[in-house]
Amino acid sequence: xxxxxxxxxxxxxxxxxxxxxxxxxxxxxxxxxxxxxxxxxxxxxxxxxxxxxxxxxxxxxxxxxxxxxxxxxxxxxxxxxxxxxxxxxxxxxxxxxxxxxxxxxxxxxxxxxxxxxxxxxxxxxxxxxxxxxxxxxxxxxxxxxxxxxxxxxxxxxxxxxxxxxxxxxxxxxxxxxxxxxxxxxxxxxxxxxxxxxxxxxxxxxxxxxxxxxxxxxxxxxxxxxxxxxxxxxxxxxxxxxxxxxxxxxxxxxxxxxx
Numbered sequence: 001x002x003x004x005x006x007x008x009x010x011x012x013x014x015x016x017x018x019x020x021x022x023x024x025x026x027x028x029x030x031x032x033x034x035x036x037x038x039x040x041x042x043x044x045x046x047x048x049x050x051x052x053x054x055x056x057x058x059x060x061x062x063x064x065x066x067x068x069x070x071x072x073x074x075x076x077x078x079x080x081x082x083x084x085x086x087x088x089x090x091x092x093x094x095x096x097x098x099x100x101x102x103x104x105x106x107x108x109x110x111x112x113x114x115x116x117x118x119x120x121x122x123x124x125x126x127x128x129x130x131x132x133x134x135x136x137x138x139x140x141x142x143x144x145x146x147x148x149x150x151x152x153x154x155x156x157x158x159x160x161x162x163x164x165x166x167x168x169x170x171x172x173x174x175x176x177x178x179x180x181x182x183x184x185x186x187x188x189x190x191x192x193x194x195x196x197x198x199x200x201x202x203x204x205x206x207x208x209x210x211x212x213x214x215x216x217x218x219x220x221x222x223x224x225x226x227x228x229x230x231x232x233x234x235x236x237x238x239x240x241x242x243x244x245x246x247x248x249x250x251x252x253x254x255x256x257x258x
Contacts, residue, residue, distance in 0.1 A: 003032030004054075005040075010047040010198035011191065012040055019055025024063040025109055030083040037090035048198035049094070050190055051117055052101040053110075058126070061108025064135065064247050076232035080140065084109060085224050088141050091116045092213070092220055095206025097197040101190035102126045103183060107165065112141025115150075118209065119197075120176070121190050122168040123183035128176065129165035134253060135243030137234045138227075145223040149216055150175055 002018040016023040100117035107129040147156040168180045246253035
């Protein structure tokens with residue numbers, strides 16, 4: 001299913017394992033993330049999780065070849081709620097620390113996944129972007145919910161509206177990653193961080209995570225419910241279809257605003 005899980009002591013490493021496609025998420029991989037995090041939630045032998053991507057990239061977003069399939073707004077809404085929203089909720093609510101180790105590209109839903117983790121470590125070559133404007137969509141996976149809580153609103157809007165890709169150094173300056181390491185050191189550093197967290201008071205850390213969640217409003221649940229109306233609506237637009245066609249044809253999209 002292109003999602004692999006290994007365990008070393010009390011640390012489970014979850015890997016997006018489709019390196020030939022920059023770990024772009026397929027439906028099968030989304031289902032795999034749901035299955036994996038549902039199991040990790042109740043596995044008492046696992047006390048910290050490390051999320052990463054195989055090869056040179058973390059995740060290049062969704063598999064664009066599977067987009068603009070002609071499904072209606074109801075089907076698109078159901079797909080979003082039954083896949084992306086479930087695994088993002090699972091990561092968000094997991095009462096165990098989740099560390100992201102980001103190398104290469106983390107764009108679209110790939111960046112949402114990194115934002116959803118409790119601590120994010122990046123290699124120097126990491127690149128982050130909410131590139132949805134290129135295909136006529138709005139960010140999903142709770143990305144705006146996370147960005148608007150970590151950044152001044154005007155900066156968050158710039159990143160979303162322009163689709164600008166930022167490097168690891170800028171992400172660190174903005175507070176979107178915790179630490180930046182040489183690419184060759186990233187995984188060792190991430191494993192060490194996860195191992196240290198796994199040795200901590202798991203129950204206390206889990207409830208501390210809950211306190212962070214209730215310290216902000218609206219809740220992620222409320223936000224995702226609204227997101228489930230926005231994204232399926234945009235799936236039906238001419239601009240989205242043009243964006244997907246342009247991506248496949250490797251040309252600049254010609255948006256018409258409809």
